[in-house]
Amino acid sequence: MNFKNKYFNSTIKATLITLIFAITCMKLGSWQLNKAQLKMSLQAQYNKYENDPATELPVNFSNLDEIRYKKVRVLGKYLPQYQILVDNQFDGERPGYYVLTPLAIDGSENIILINRGWIEASENHDQIPEVNVPLSSQSVEGYIWLPSHKFYSLEKKTSAKEWNKVWQNMDLNLYRELVPKKVLPFILKMSPNNEGGFERHWVRPDDRIQTHLSYGYQWYGFAIASILIYMYLGFKKKNITKGNSKRTTTK
Template sequence: MQFNFYQYQFKTNWFSIVLTMLCILTFIKLGLWQYHKAAIRQNIENQYQASLQQGTADLKSVLEHPEVLVYRNVKVRGEYQPTYQILIDNQIENGRAGYHVVTPFKIKDTHHYVLVNRGWILGSDNHQDVPNVITPAGEQEIQGMVWVPSNKIFSLEDDTERTTNIWKSVWQNLDMKKYQTQAPIQVLNIIIKLDPKQPVGGFVRNWQLPPSRIMTNLGYAYQWFGFAFSALAIYVYLSISRIQARE
């Protein structure tokens, strides 16, 4: 395939065309993927910032769809039920390893429970020694921020351990699906991170929004778009040659 334009010749073949198009389309797709991830993270950050400007909501009023209150501060009355309390292992606080204490909280006048992350406690040098956690008894009102646990769980447990009916108090991570399957209680699909100002039942609570990677994703997106442009430029450069003047 060949074209002449003034003093230049454009010469190519179908293999070069197909290869270049595949590269360009792949790079553009990867760029859009990173751009989409940046947009999602920006939306999460916007939601988080907006929630800080809103008042405290009553969790009991949205039990059917509690996830609508994500990042909102909520209050709820009930009592802790430590029977199915779990400790999330390998949680780091100021360079020290420990656990996050997650306790079911029975919502007053309902059959619903919500998991409450009560904060961080120090672990033992002997990993077999599980800390004894004191849980306040009786009815009380708690406040905290609503989070939806990630469904992207990495675990070193095999499938047998994940599906066993034997209750274990120490978990590698908060696997909500696993918890809802193993615990014989009706648990909402959210978690409350107990307010640091809550005087009773809490431990070390330095809650922070995960580091934003919006600019990183945008950087990757522009990089992939740049690769697409470079692929086109290289294809054109290699396909064009100057026509030598005949003597």
């Protein structure tokens, strides 16, 4: 663009609209890039424990982030009366549930919630699947997983006597309130080769990182494009007539 014979002139309304749009796009871009950065950090921690053998359950739970994705092995018996099915879980396009069963740990008063994997939902979604629970002593291996607390939940705070088998979200804090036992503050995702589970195609932490990066750059691109369009439309061409010092503009 040749600025020699042009000057800038724009309305306050156009300036405010462009400014608000550009700032909004930049915030959305930063949000997506921050999500990608978080997943990269989680993947680095996942890689740290990926090839390690399963160990005994840690004794100190003061820093849960430090033991996230750590592989552990626990022995105990399942408590089927407190089993839950987490709804709205998909395997491809197939709807289903995650089966989470608490395990009473041998030699301890603690119980740990085991994610035993995915099962397909019935065609009639009101029909709750019957899920088999082994009653003998179990040896379970898996990795420690910290569920998100960032969701809006409509779960009812029912008593243990009115146990709700199907949950819309895995609200671990609510679960710990309802179960009259000491529930550990994390979940164990059962290893794919462990017996007693269902379909287990656990998603890696770095899943969709490229998608977040693409969205982030796209939002930044929208912000830059809006500013360039604003500037392009704001510059007016000078029209100076000979013998007349008055400046006019072309529309």
